[in-house]
Amino acid sequence: MSTPILPARTFRRRPAPSLLVPPALRAQHRRRRIRVLLFLSPWIVGFGVFLAYPLVMTFWLSFTNSDMISTPHFVGLRNYRYLLHDDPLIWQAVRNTGWLMAVMVPTQVLFALGVAMVTARLKAGAGLFRTVFYLPALAPPVAATVAFVCLFNPSTGPVNRALGLLGVHGPLWFDSPTWSKPALTLLTLWGSGTMMVIFLAALLDVPAELYEAAHLDGAGPLKRFRFVTLPSISPVLLFATVTAVIATLQYFTQAMVASQTANGNIQASPGFPGGSTLTFSQQIYVAGFNQFHMGYACALAVVMFAVAMAFTVVLLRRGSGFDIEEAAK
């Protein structure tokens, strides 16, 4: 090594003290960096091929009339204009997705938290109950949805029969525009075992001394929950909410399978009954894969990405217990 002057770029990027590092050590650093890069390269390739490239292409295709078969032509903002002014079903899809976010997400978080709190306190049979509540999360979404729709069949399903025995006139569930989304919410609650397990772990992590101290200070169960439990688990609560919001924005499989199973018609258009279960991501699928409007589907996907990003950022900034400044460091 006989070159004392480093190239300008390197000089600017490196902090000054590195100039004082002996050449041998510098070579070692460099080798280490190369090794790190090499080990990272599968991820870099994967990131490029499966994330960065599709993202860029999606953004570009959203300004074209692509059908993914013939050569796409640039059409400017036409797809976005269609989204805002002309798409007959998109606002219904937005409303449905909004309903799911406003009702399904909080219900799911509260339900999972409630179950976790109960199972965390259990003295006997805790393992059994935790298993029982977690089990539904293992069922494949399609199978679980089909089974659920059959259970809730208004005329032959056992749920309405049981309700009938109690003298309750059961609703049409998946066959009624009013009840289809609540029925989907029940399905989500039934399958929220993963969230429950995360809450359970967080709850069991809260130091017992804090509860003892609060108890000594005269705090009742509600106050203990408000001032001990909640602050301790708030990062987990935030994580669960953010992931649930993103999952709901992309809600697809259950709504698709439920409407097709309930309708029983092979040519069913998604959203049965009456468009009540049509979600934003279903509309992307229909536009792109059934109607040859891939350009428009890409525009929808871009909007969904932006909305998911906005929700995540807002939630993370608002969420107590998760300091974004701290995270940045």
Place this chain on the structure above:
Amino acid sequence: MFLHRRTPAGSPSTRNSTRARLAAAAVVPALALALTGTTAACSAGGGSTAKADTGAEDTTPVTITFWHGLSSPHEVASIDAVLAKFHQKYPYITVQAVKAQDDDKINQAIRGGTAPDVASSFNANNVGGWCASGAFQDLGPDIAADHVDMTQIPQAVQSYTAYAGKRCTMPWLADTFGLYYNKKLFAAAGITAPPKTMTELADDAKKLTVRNPDGSIKTAGFMPYFGAYEMLTEHLLPSWGGSWLKADGTSNTASDPAFVSALTWQKNLVDWFGADKLAKFKAGMGDEFSAQNAFETGALAMMVDGEWRTAFIKNDKSDVDYGTAPMPVADDKPDLYGSGFVGGNVIGIPRGAKHPAAAWKLVKFLTTDPDAVASFADAIGNVPTTLAALDSPDFTLAKDPNFATFLEVFKNPKTSTTPASPNGGAYLTNFGPFADKWQNGKVPDLKAGLADIDKQNDAALKLSQ
């Protein structure tokens, strides 16, 4: 570590080149993949779009792949039988048939450049998209070169297998719709003949309906609720002579009075039953393609359905004593009686097919050889799509009077179909939820609603341009 050994600490230039090489090692595969992706996305595998016809004399052995949607054992056996006949006629072409393929898979394969040589579909909704985008190859040159007589295919069938003057698919058997009625229940209700007008249909439906003590439906005379089996707007509309699109391809729902008449008739009957009661009854009807089908079990006295039901009734060993008739027609359109809705299977050569010449031979054989068409139609109980096959003595199903009804409907010159559009029948997708809202009383102004549908359909059509 191997990198360490290969490039011992060297001059800055060596260092830089190492870095560049490393970066290249990481980036090049990504770039290469990305480029392949782009090519595939833009040209769908870059298969030949122009006809690479090697001529009839070329008898080099070749193996072609053929995707179809049939899956039940007796249907797959029927396919194998007709393909064996093809192989006998063209011994140098071997066909590899792949069962249970749907339109989404075909589209994916074309987009990914892995399309089969020949592909078929159960419904013609995608024909417009396939022709317009070039996903399926234009068969026009082959038809001209081989002097295929297209007049042997009825006009309505020709119309749903081509788009904007481009014939990118051929009809491969058809589905024709009519009325199925339960003779035993008819006799019990004192009805002697199947209804011929929509008013008669509604009257008979009311007579045939039996309710439980709590008011719920035990036996439905007719199921007017959209979405129940084949009770769809597109199957009902021909009875009023309605058409979905204008000649220029724009939406016709508000301009055609047939829509208001058909929907009003339907809603009146739905209201007589009670929409919620129908929804509950519909949810309890057995699976359409199973022995629990409500018509086959006797819970439904009349229904609109395709000719294939005759084969299902036989295969399911249902003891329903039934008859078939053309769909009743609007009271003021008696001349339409005898016609109906026709739709069907299509078959074609996707872009990217590796052996288009051999593929065309298979398509031609399956769709125009009278023996091949008649024997296959016989085997799976569908309507043949050529006049020669329809009249062929090999077509034994024609002797079954319940099946013969559908052949008559099929041959009727007023029989119609849903028109091809470049966006895979988006006009039907837009109409589905609207029809659902309508029958549940959620559309306050029908004409305004239909005008909205027009606007939506036309806007969607512009997206394809």
